[in-house]
Amino acid sequence: xxxxxxxxxxxxxxxxxxxxxxxFTIMHLTPGxxxxxxxxxxxxxxxxxxxxxxxQYGLDKPVWxxxxxxxxxxxxxxxxxxxxxxxxxxxxxxxxxxPVSLHxxxxxxxxxxxxxxxxGISAAVYxxxxxxxxxxxxxxxxxxxxxxxxxxxxxxxxxxxxxxxPTGGWDAPSHWLLPTLTLALGPMAIIARFTRSTMIDVIRAxxxxxxxxxxxxxxxxxxxxxxxxxxxxVLTIVGPLFAGIGTGSFFVETIFRVPGLGxxxxxxxxxxxxxxxxxxxxxYGVFLALMNLLVDLLYGVxxxxxxxx
Amino acid sequence: xxxxxxxxxALSLPQAQSPxxxxxxxxxxxxxxxxxxxxxxxxxxxxxxxxLGADVIAPYHYTTPNFGRNFEFPSREFxxxxxxxxxxxxxRIIYGARVSMTVGVVAECIVLAxxxxxxxxxxxxxxxxxxxxxxxxxxxxxxxxxxxxxxIMSMLGRxxxxxxxxxxLTGWVRVARLTRAQLLSLKEREFCEAxxxxxxxxxxxxxxxxxxxxxxxxxxSLTFGIPEAxxxxxxxxxxxxxxxxxxxxxGQMVGENQQFIRSYWYLCVFPATGIATIMLAFTFLGDGxxxxxxxxxxx
Numbered sequence: 001x002x003x004x005x006x007x008x009x010x011x012x013x014x015x016x017x018x019x020x021x022x023x024f025t026i027m028h029l030t031p032g033x034x035x036x037x038x039x040x041x042x043x044x045x046x047x048x049x050x051x052x053x054x055x056q057y058g059l060d061k062p063v064w065x066x067x068x069x070x071x072x073x074x075x076x077x078x079x080x081x082x083x084x085x086x087x088x089x090x091x092x093x094x095x096x097x098x099p100v101s102l103h104x105x106x107x108x109x110x111x112x113x114x115x116x117x118x119x120g121i122s123a124a125v126y127x128x129x130x131x132x133x134x135x136x137x138x139x140x141x142x143x144x145x146x147x148x149x150x151x152x153x154x155x156x157x158x159x160x161x162x163x164x165x166p167t168g169g170w171d172a173p174s175h176w177l178l179p180t181l182t183l184a185l186g187p188m189a190i191i192a193r194f195t196r197s198t199m200i201d202v203i204r205a206x207x208x209x210x211x212x213x214x215x216x217x218x219x220x221x222x223x224x225x226x227x228x229x230x231x232x233x234v235l236t237i238v239g240p241l242f243a244g245i246g247t248g249s250f251f252v253e254t255i256f257r258v259p260g261l262g263x264x265x266x267x268x269x270x271x272x273x274x275x276x277x278x279x280x281x282x283x284y285g286v287f288l289a290l291m292n293l294l295v296d297l298l299y300g301v302x303x304x305x306x307x308x309x
Numbered sequence: 310x311x312x313x314x315x316x317x318x319a320l321s322l323p324q325a326q327s328p329x330x331x332x333x334x335x336x337x338x339x340x341x342x343x344x345x346x347x348x349x350x351x352x353x354x355x356x357x358x359x360x361l362g363a364d365v366i367a368p369y370h371y372t373t374p375n376f377g378r379n380f381e382f383p384s385r386e387f388x389x390x391x392x393x394x395x396x397x398x399x400x401r402i403i404y405g406a407r408v409s410m411t412v413g414v415v416a417e418c419i420v421l422a423x424x425x426x427x428x429x430x431x432x433x434x435x436x437x438x439x440x441x442x443x444x445x446x447x448x449x450x451x452x453x454x455x456x457x458x459x460x461i462m463s464m465l466g467r468x469x470x471x472x473x474x475x476x477x478l479t480g481w482v483r484v485a486r487l488t489r490a491q492l493l494s495l496k497e498r499e500f501c502e503a504x505x506x507x508x509x510x511x512x513x514x515x516x517x518x519x520x521x522x523x524x525x526x527x528x529x530s531l532t533f534g535i536p537e538a539x540x541x542x543x544x545x546x547x548x549x550x551x552x553x554x555x556x557x558x559x560g561q562m563v564g565e566n567q568q569f570i571r572s573y574w575y576l577c578v579f580p581a582t583g584i585a586t587i588m589l590a591f592t593f594l595g596d597g598x599x600x601x602x603x604x605x606x607x608x
Contacts, residue, residue, distance in 0.1 A: 018448040026464055144592040145585055146540050148547050152563060152581040155570055167571055244453070251547060255567050265456070266548050269463035277460065284453050 001300070005293070012289045019285045020071070020278065027274055028063050057083070070278065080275035084267060090279045093264060098283070100170065101253070101260035105245045107176060108183035112241070116188040117234075120195025125222060127200060135192060142189030148251040151182045155255070168257035179256040183249060187241045194237055198230040205229070232303050239288075239295035339601040346597020352590035360406040367400035372555045380573055390575045392566065398576065401557035402583055408546075408558040409539050409587050412472060416538040417531055419477035424484025425527065429515050431485070432492030442485065449482045455544065462545050467553040472545060476538050487530055491523035525602045532595030536588050543584050559583045 054060040058069060073080065079090035123135035142150075158178060159167045169175045202208065203226055211225045212218075250262035261280065268276035340346055359366060368388075375395035383390040389398040431439040449457075458475045465471040495501060496519060504518050543560025545551030552558040559580040566576035 015448060019452060022448065022452075023460065026460060140592060140596070141589070144536065144588045146543060146588065148544070148560075148563060148567075149581045149584050149588075152567070152570065152577045153585075156574055156578055160571070160574055250455070250459075251544065254548065254564075266459065266550075269459055270550060272463075281452070281456065281460070284456060288453065 001297075005297070008293050008296075012286070015289065016282060016285050020074075020282060021067070023278060023281045024063075024067050024070070027272075027277060028066075074278070074282070079279040082268070082276050083273040084271040084276065090275045093276070094261065094279060094283065097259060097261040097264055100258060101249055101262060104176070104179055104183065104249060104253070104258060104260060105242065107180045108245050109187070109238075109242055111180055111184035112187035112191055112245075113238070115184065116191025117195055119188070119192035121199060121222070121227070123192065123196045124199030124203065132196075135196065139189040139193045142185045143193070145185075146251070147182050147186060148255055150185055151178070151252060151255040154178050154182055168255070170256075170258045175256075179252050179258055182256075183245055183252045187245060190237060190241060191234065194234050195230065198233045199226060202226045202230045228302070232299065235295055235298055235302065239291040242291045336598075336601040340597050343597040343600065345593040346601070349590040349593030349595075349597065352586060353594060356406050356587055356590070357410055359403050360410045363404045363407055367397075367403040369397040369400040371396065371401045371404040371557045373397070373400075380569075382573075383575055389579050390573075392562075392576055393569075398562075398579060401562060402559065402580055405557045405559045405562065405580065405583060406587075408469070408542065408552055408556065409584075411469070412476070412542040413535040413539045413587075413591070416473050416476040416480070416542075417534045419473055420480035420484055420534060420538075421527070421531065423477060424481035425488050425520070427481065428485035428488030429492055429520060432489035433496055433511065433515050433519065439489070442489075446482050446486055449479070452479075454479055455541070458541055458545065459548070459550060462550040467550060469552060469556075472542055472551060475545075476541055480534060480538070484527070484530055484534070487526055488523060491526055492519050495519045495522050528602060529595070529599045532591065532598050536591035536595070539584075539587055539591065559587075 058066060077091065082088050082090050082093060085093065119135045119138065123132040126132055155167050155178065158164050165174050165177050208221060208225055211221045249260060250266055252258065253260045253262035264276065265280045268280065373396060375391060378391055379393050379395040381387055381391040387397050387399065389402065392398055427442060431442040457479050461475040461478060462471060465474065501514060501518055504514050542551055542558065546558040546561035547564035549564060552561055562580035563577050570577045
């Protein structure tokens with residue numbers, strides 16, 4: 001298993017390199033520059049000032065040289081200084097904002113897993129009964145609705161009509177409720193749908209009939225025999241879902257004013273904050289790759305038939 | 310299913326005609342029996358009429374400001390209220406349907422136009438082209454899609470055309486992969502061998518024999534691609550890198566007004582309802598189409 005992990009991690013290197021290259025190329029190929037910002041209320045700079053700034057940030061060098069310099073520094077964990085927040089290093093911003101996003105994403109994933117599994121299992125057990133239809137309908141609604149639209153309705157319902165929780169912020173646990181729910185809803189629906197269909201497949205299997213014939217309690221049959229086998233395909237989608245939660249948080253963080261990475265990302269994009277963009281893109285890339293690796297390893301734990309070669 | 314082979318004179322297979330007619334007829338019958346799909350389809354037609362006839366239907370123009378009458382709650386004069394410039398929200402929502410519909414249809418056409426030929430060539434010819442394409446696809450899959458789209462948009466700048474470009478550039482990967490997988494299995498089938506034995510050229514085999522047989526999964530991916538494109542536009546406009554004002558877009562209206570949600574809830578809620586409606590309509594229709602075209606899935 002160790003060689004397998006090592007090989008997977010080594011494979012991440014060319015992928016990340018390609019991601020860096022594509023991002024870098026798109027940033028530099030498109031017209032405009034960070035010194036001539038298009039953002040609102042930006043001050044135009046004189047050509048001399050632009051030249052000086054370019055020199056200071058190394059933007060006067062040929063593009064390929066800039067890329068090499070970036071790579072050499074990035075390998076050592078140095079992503080430079082943000083162009084938008086001029087006196088802050090990129091890694092500093094990320095160290096401050098990423099844990100908030102991770103916290104929000106972790107809670108959302110937990111809610112999505114618990115809610116999605118519960119919904120999916122009850123729909124599969126009570127197939128073609130009201131619970132099942134309710135589950136399918138909720139799942140369809142939650143998959144189809146963008147999370148910023150859900151956020152608007154949640155704020156309207158929970159904050160304005162019922163006045164249970166504040167409309168935004170991130171200081172107290174009561175602030176966490178709405179962003180977490182909003183972010184969890186889509187992934188929860190996907191997990192529920194997936195769980196339902198794999199559970200239904202497994203319920204029909206021979207070993208389940210055997211388990212029932214042995215006289216096992218129905219709850220034990222479902223929770224132990226069926227669940228264990230139905231969870232394997234469900235696991236596959238959890239990795240990508242977590243990445244989806246990561247990117248989905250741009251909107252949720254904006255609407256609920258959560259000081260996470262999502263807000264910085266959008267600002268860095270429109271402000272052409274090259275160092276920040278590169279760092280965030282690579283961070284998401286590493287994160288997604290690690291999540292997929294983790295899921296693949298969990299696979300082997302759940303299903304002894306899978307061997308890593 | 311094999312309608313196209315019957316059309317080519319040199320290789321006409323007489324028995325291929327009848328299953329083709331019945332496939333679409335059966336699918337249509339199954340689709341009509343699905344209430345959610347019918348509701349979705351009707352909603353889409355309704356929104357399309359709104360979009361096309363916006364100039365006639367909307368009570369005001371979307372840019373007409375009413376100074377001194379900003380932030381008015383819904384009334385008989387302004388059915389859905391007015392925004393911070395005193396513009397009629399209802400009219401802006403009606404015009405906003407245009408953006409959503411156009412993006413859904415045009416962007417998906419671009420996605421298909423890039424994805425299907427590339428996927429077909431890679432699947433049919435294999436070899437080096439296939440390898441290069443698949444490596445590229447792997448890298449594209451490593452990017453969270455939305456992040457990539459936001460990046461392209463913030464580099465290109467706002468505008469409808471740029472939205473098409475951004476969605477097209479990122480969306481074709483999925484279609485290409487799907488088409489490739491379909492062709493990989495289809496090209497091993499007997500009818501393909503028969504066509505080759507009859508002397509058909511490679512291009513003719515792909516266009517007349519293989520692609521028509523891969524049509525069902527492509528159509529299904531199209532029906533899910535359209536709401537995804539609509540969502541992408543709304544999301545981009547929401548964070549301010551999508552459509553350029555003053556053109557109204559539902560996503561942009563939600564994004565612009567979410568800061569006022571505590572005081573003027575209606576500014577956010579009505580466009581959000583618009584997005585919800587169009588997304589649900591396309592999803593319901595898509596689900597219905599999938600079940601209708603591929604009854605095996607719906608056991």
